[in-house]
Amino acid sequence: MLRIFNTLKGKVEEFKPLKEGEVSMYVCGPTVYNYIHIGNARPAIFFDTVRRYLEYRGYNVKYVQNFTDVDDKMIKRANEEGITLKEVADKYIAAYFEDTAKVNLKEDGMLRPKATEHIGEMIKLIKTLIEKDFAYEVQGDVYFSVKNYNEKYGELSKQNTEDLQSGSRVDVNDIKRSPLDFALWKAAKEGEPSWGSPWGKGRPGWHIECSAMSNKYLGPTFDIHGGGQDLIFPHHENEIAQSKCATGGDFARYWIHNGYINVKGEKMSKSLGNFFLLREVLEKYEGKVVRFFVLSSHYRKPIDFSEDELNQAKAAVERIENSLMRVLEKMDERDSIGDHLAVESLAKALEESKTKFVAAMDEDFNTSQGIGSIFELIKEMNKFMDGTSLDAEGREVLTAASDFIKEAIIEVLGVDIKVEKKVGNMTSELVDFILEIRQNARVERNWALSDKIRDRLGDMGVKIKDGKDKTTWSI
Ligand SMILES: [Zn+2]
Structure with a gap:
């Protein structure tokens, strides 16, 4: 039984998809104004692993992750580089694929919609919100009225509207009716890219993008919504408010949020300047090592980023590869007299490892424990190869153990280890x-x-x- 920590409920609960055998999942994607840093790589790798595990458990997964290709940072970057918004997007989307291919993201069957290609859907949602009196227009801007939604706002981030209200700054120039209201549509400013709308030329706010794209591809109610924990407020809170009000659906049923990557105890972020680009890290470490590093901690815990940690991940990946290569070499040996007890004990270790791996992953995607169960099997496998010659029975169990390790590490965790004899x-x-x-x-x-x-x-x-x-x- 798969159990997931649902941020909305604040606890781990049993996962039951809307439709049997199928899972619909939306994860907020990158704003493509720069190369991604290792902190951005964490959700990409983790949610790819979620998809892989759900598929391993037999689900058909519909996975959508967007590209935010219009926002303030994008516009700023376009002006800095003297190129169009679309050129900025194309450049950094290409870079995104180049970098993430190295950490083995499964692109097959995945949907990656771009915000600028869904402006029509966003305008439609905003119109509905105005019609239902959940939004209002002021001077070409459109805002969501939190007061009119009120009772559930803050549900995901566990805050109440009064606290939020008193905590927010009131700007005298603000044209919003209330400080909590957020922009659905922004009137065009001089020199900014814009689209025509019933409220004049302008561009969408960030939050409405995800509501429009998830609704288009997954419908008004879907199973899983994911993202980094920094997106819980205001982004995800606002997505919930506007989606529920516009579509009448429940929006996402399970909310999964990954923790930060820290550098010396501080969150890695572009604003703090303590970030490492994924492509810089990939110059020194192979993608499989970076991926293993990310998955060796539980996704909700912070990860400390350091060379030490990466070197440990590298050594662990090598341990797995060496053991599997030894299996290949061992298979080359001629049949001899085996040791039935040793074979039995390896078979038992294999069953235990399988059970523990699934149990760990079933308990809120505990990749760290899952990896631990694989290392227990590797230890037993090495012991077996040290002490025993192979007969038919031993060969069979050793192959099964090696196959399971490969399946868990390569297919489920996506760590693309190489298991070939080192020569052609x-x-x-x-x-x-x-x-x-x-x-x-x-x-x-x-x-x-x-x-x-x-x-x-x-x-x-x-x-x-x-x-x-x-x-x-x-x-
Ligand atoms: Zn989003």
């Missing part, structure tokens, strides 16, 4: 051929040639081990 087939065949010649030399007691071959291969990094009846090699 051709090289591998060549080494085997050279060893055959060496074997002939040994039969002829030509020790000089035999040693020469061994030493030269050694210089090239191929280590030879003469066994009782077989010579094996490794890189």
